[in-house]
Amino acid sequence: MVGLLHTIEIAIGATCLGLLIGIGGAYGKLYGGPVVRDLLAVYTTVVRAVPELVLILLLYYAGTDLINQVLAALGYQRIDISGLAAGIAVLGFVQGAYSTEVIRGAILAIPQGQIEAARAYGMSPGLLLRRITLPAMLPFAIPGLANLWLIATKDTALLAVVGFYELTLATRQAAGVTKAYLTFYLAAGAIYLLVTLISNLIIGRIEARARRGMPSLKEAR
Amino acid sequence: MMAPGAAPALKHLAQNGAAEAIHVENLHKKFGELHVLKGVSLSARDGEVIAIIGGSGSGKSTLLRCINCLENPTSGIIRVNGEEIKLKADSHGHTVPADRKQIERIRSKLGMVFQNFNLWSHMTLIENVIEVPVHVLGVKREVAIAEAEKLLTRVGLAEKRDVYPAYLSGGQQQRAAIARALAINPRVMLFDEPTSALDPELVGEVLKVIGDLAREGRTMVLVTHEMKFAREVATHVVYLYNGLVEEEGPPEQIFGAPKSERLKQFIRNIG
Ligand SMILES: Nc1ncnc2c1ncn2[C@@H]1O[C@H](COP(=O)(O)OP(=O)(O)O)[C@@H](O)[C@H]1O
Numbered sequence: 001m002v003g004l005l006h007t008i009e010i011a012i013g014a015t016c017l018g019l020l021i022g023i024g025g026a027y028g029k030l031y032g033g034p035v036v037r038d039l040l041a042v043y044t045t046v047v048r049a050v051p052e053l054v055l056i057l058l059l060y061y062a063g064t065d066l067i068n069q070v071l072a073a074l075g076y077q078r079i080d081i082s083g084l085a086a087g088i089a090v091l092g093f094v095q096g097a098y099s100t101e102v103i104r105g106a107i108l109a110i111p112q113g114q115i116e117a118a119r120a121y122g123m124s125p126g127l128l129l130r131r132i133t134l135p136a137m138l139p140f141a142i143p144g145l146a147n148l149w150l151i152a153t154k155d156t157a158l159l160a161v162v163g164f165y166e167l168t169l170a171t172r173q174a175a176g177v178t179k180a181y182l183t184f185y186l187a188a189g190a191i192y193l194l195v196t197l198i199s200n201l202i203i204g205r206i207e208a209r210a211r212r213g214m215p216s217l218k219e220a221r
Numbered sequence: 222m223m224a225p226g227a228a229p230a231l232k233h234l235a236q237n238g239a240a241e242a243i244h245v246e247n248l249h250k251k252f253g254e255l256h257v258l259k260g261v262s263l264s265a266r267d268g269e270v271i272a273i274i275g276g277s278g279s280g281k282s283t284l285l286r287c288i289n290c291l292e293n294p295t296s297g298i299i300r301v302n303g304e305e306i307k308l309k310a311d312s313h314g315h316t317v318p319a320d321r322k323q324i325e326r327i328r329s330k331l332g333m334v335f336q337n338f339n340l341w342s343h344m345t346l347i348e349n350v351i352e353v354p355v356h357v358l359g360v361k362r363e364v365a366i367a368e369a370e371k372l373l374t375r376v377g378l379a380e381k382r383d384v385y386p387a388y389l390s391g392g393q394q395q396r397a398a399i400a401r402a403l404a405i406n407p408r409v410m411l412f413d414e415p416t417s418a419l420d421p422e423l424v425g426e427v428l429k430v431i432g433d434l435a436r437e438g439r440t441m442v443l444v445t446h447e448m449k450f451a452r453e454v455a456t457h458v459v460y461l462y463n464g465l466v467e468e469e470g471p472p473e474q475i476f477g478a479p480k481s482e483r484l485k486q487f488i489r490n491i492g
Pocket residue numbers: 252255257275276277278279280281282283284
C-alpha cells in the first residue's frame with residue numbers, strides 16, 4: 001500500500017513537472033529565439049531517443065552526484081536527496097520532453113484567429129496564455145497528455161532499479177519473502193489496471209469539460 | 222491645424238471640428254520584398270464612418286491590422302486616441318512596438334471585428350463578451366455581466382447567452398463578435414470584411430447591426446465589399462488600389478461621380 005501511494009505520488013509529481021516543462025518547452029519552440037529553439041530540439045530529441053531506464057539511471061546517479069559536487073564546491077554539506085524528489089525530478093524531466101511535443105502540437109491546432117483576437121483586445125502575453133492559449137489547446141492535448149499520465153504511472157516501476165520503494169519493488173520484496181510470486185505480481189498487475197481504469201474515468205470528465213465548446217462528432221455525423 | 226495648403230487627402234477633416242480618433246500618415250508596410258502599403262494616410266474623427274474599399278490584395282486588411290498593431294508598420298505615423306504609437310527597430314532592422322503597455326492600452330480602445338468572427342471557442346457568448354472588460358479592463362464581473370446582457374439583447378442574442386460559438390450560425394457568431402467589441406466601449410470600431418464569410422441570407426442581419434451603430438454615431442473604420450451598404454452608412458469612402466489611396470471622398474462622389482478610371486471599373490465590376 002505504501003508502494004502504491006509512492007507510485008501515485010511520483011506519477012502525479014512527474015506529470016505536473018512534465019506539464020510545466022512541456023508548456024515552457026512548447027512556448028519556447030514556437031515563439032523562442034533560435035538558441036532557445038535549438039536547445040529545446042536537443043532536449044526533446046535526446047530524451048525521446050534514449051531508453052527511459054538508461055535515462056533514469058543516468059539522471060539519478062549523475063544528477064545526485066552533480067548536485068552534491070556543486071554543494072561541496074560551494075562549501076556546503078553533502079545532502080541525501082530523497083528518493084521521492086529525485087524520482088519526480090527524473091521522470092518529470094523525461095515527461096517534459098514528450099509533453100513539449102504534445103502541447104506544441106495542440107497549440108498549433110488552435111485556430112490562429114482566436115489568439116489574434118485576444119491580442120487585438122490588448123491581452124498581455126501572460127493573460128493570453130492563461131485565458132486563451134491553455135484552455136483552447138486543452139481539447140487537442142488531452143488524449144496525448146492522458147497517454148503520458150498512464151505511461152508515468154508505469155514508468156515509476158523503473159525507479160525500482162535505483163532502489164526507490166514503489167509498487168513494483170514492494171511487490172518484488174513481498175513476493176521474495178513469501179515465495180508467492182504469482183499472487184503478488186498478479187495483485188500488482190491488478191492494481192496498475194485499477195489505476196488506469198480510474199484514470200480513464202477522471203480523464204473522460206476532464207476531456208468532456210475541455211471540449212465543452214465543441215460539438216460532438218456524433219452530432220456532426 | 223489644417224493649413225489651407227493641406228494635402229487634398231486630408232481636406233475632408235477641415236469640415237469637421239470633432240476630435241481625431243485615428244490618424245494615419247504616410248504608412249508603409251513591407252512583407253519582406255512585398256511592398257503592400259506604399260504611403261497611406263487616413264483619418265477618422267469622432268462620429269465618422271470611414272469605409273475602405275478596394276480589390277483583393279490591395280492592402281485593406283493590412284492597413285486595418287497596422288492600426289491596432291497586429292502588424293508592425295515599416296514606417297509612418299499612427300495616432301490612436303491622440304496617442305502616437307511608439308515604434309523602434311529591433312536587432313534585425315524590423316520595426317517593432319517600443320512600449321508593449323502602450324500597445325495594450327491602445328488596443329483596448331479599439332473594437333476589432335474580424336472576417337472569421339474569431340470568438341473564443343471555449344467560452345459561451347456571455348463569457349466571450351465579458352472576457353476583455355473583466356480581465357483586461359478590470360471591470361467588476363457583475364457589472365460586466367449586466368452590460369454584456371444588454372449588448373447581447375441589442376444584437377438579438379439574449380437567449381443564446383450560455384451557448385458556445387460552435388453551435389451558432391455565422392451571422393449569430395458575427396453579431397456576438399460585435400457585442401464583444403462593443404463591450405470594451407471602444408473609441409473606434411474596426412471591421413474587416415465582417416460579412417464576407419457569411420452565407421448570403423445571413424449578411425442582412427449583420428449589416429443591420431452595423432448600420433444601427435453607424436446611425437447612432439459610432440466611430441468606425443469599415444473594410445467592406447458591400448458597396449450599397451458603404452454608400453448608405455459611410456461619411457467618407459477610401460478606395461485603395463495597390464497599396465495607395467487611389468481616390469477618396471464622400472460616398473455620393475465616390476459612387477456617384479468617381480474620377481479615377483480604376484475606381485469606375487471597380488464599381489462596375491462589383492456593383
Ligand atoms: N503576413 C503576411 N505575410 C506576407 N504577405 C502578406 C501577409 N499578409 C498579407 N500579405 C500580402 O499583402 C497583400 C495585401 O493583403 P491584404 O491586406 O490582406 O489585402 P486585402 O485585405 O485588401 O485583400 C497581399 O498580396 C497579401 O498576400
